[in-house]
Amino acid sequence: QKEVEQNSGPLSVPEGAIASLNCTYSDRGSQSFFWYRQYSGKSPELIMSIYSNGDKEDGRFTAQLNKASQYVSLLIRDSQPSDSATYLCAVNRNNNNDMRFGAGTRLTVKP
Amino acid sequence: IAGITQAPTSQILAAGRRMTLRCTQDMRHNAMYWYRQDLGLGLRLIHYSNTAGTTGKGEVPDGYSVSRANTDDFPLTLASAVPSQTSVYFCASSDSAENEQFFGPGTRLTVL
Numbered sequence: 131q132k133e134v135e136q137n138s139g140p141l142s143v144p145e146g147a148i149a150s151l152n153c154t155y156s157d158r159g160s161q162s163f164f165w166y167r168q169y170s171g172k173s174p175e176l177i178m179s180i181y182s183n184g185d186k187e188d189g190r191f192t193a194q195l196n197k198a199s200q201y202v203s204l205l206i207r208d209s210q211p212s213d214s215a216t217y218l219c220a221v222n223r224n225n226n227n228d229m230r231f232g233a234g235t236r237l238t239v240k241p
Numbered sequence: 242i243a244g245i246t247q248a249p250t251s252q253i254l255a256a257g258r259r260m261t262l263r264c265t266q267d268m269r270h271n272a273m274y275w276y277r278q279d280l281g282l283g284l285r286l287i288h289y290s291n292t293a294g295t296t297g298k299g300e301v302p303d304g305y306s307v308s309r310a311n312t313d314d315f316p317l318t319l320a321s322a323v324p325s326q327t328s329v330y331f332c333a334s335s336d337s338a339e340n341e342q343f344f345g346p347g348t349r350l351t352v353l
Contacts, residue, residue, distance in 0.1 A: 134283075138281075140285040152303050160341050161339065162340070164341055164342075166344075172346075172347075173331055173343070173344040173345060173346050173347050174284070174331070174344050176343065177341075179340075181340050193302065198318060218284065219282065220342075221286075222338075222339055227272065227274070227286070227289040227291065227299070227338045228286075228299075229342065230272075230286075230300075231283045231285075232274075232283055233281055233282060233283035234283060
């Protein structure tokens with residue numbers, strides 16, 4: 131079992147729809163969780179960080195964390211073609227330098 | 242400069258050659274990291290440094306070495322490159338180990 135698992139996709143949604151990206155992790159001691167967006171040929175850029183159970187909203191993005199079920203998700207409302215990218219889930223185990231990344235979910239938003 | 246820079250942007254290297262990838266940040270972040278990104282495997286940590294003068298091994302350290310002489314620079318050296326080290330290499334930094342990391346633009350390395 132991979133430490134951080136994501137559905138590789140591709141996930142395709144129409145413009146204006148809600149895109150739902152999911153991530154599960156194996157280490158119950160994990161404390162910090164991050165979502166990165168990576169356009170093809172570019173470096174990852176941070177979208178959201180979440181540290182506590184529940185929802186965290188930032189504009190069109192909402193991160194959801196459930197430590198008991200060991201999953202973290204990212205919702206993108208009113209999806210735009212410019213949201214088309216690969217989304218990486220990252221989990222920091224024990225709040226040290228042991229950051230583990232999922233392989234990413236490729237999202238395509240169709241006009 | 243603003244953020245993190247990496248050099249070179251890309252490089253083709255003969256197997257057995259020595260290569261140093263450069264990384265510089267101007268955010269005065271304490272922690273710095275080197276990752277490699279391979280298709281289907283995601284980002285894997287090679288080495289990290291919590292502060293100047295200290296380094297540590299990540300998930301895939303074999304064949305790589307790092308140094309951290311000062312806060313800003315964190316070079317990654319391949320002493321004798323092998324084809325399996327063909328990858329995209331990203332440098333990252335963060336103000337502390339538990340916080341979000343910011344990534345440089347990457348170096349695409351091909352070892353033939």
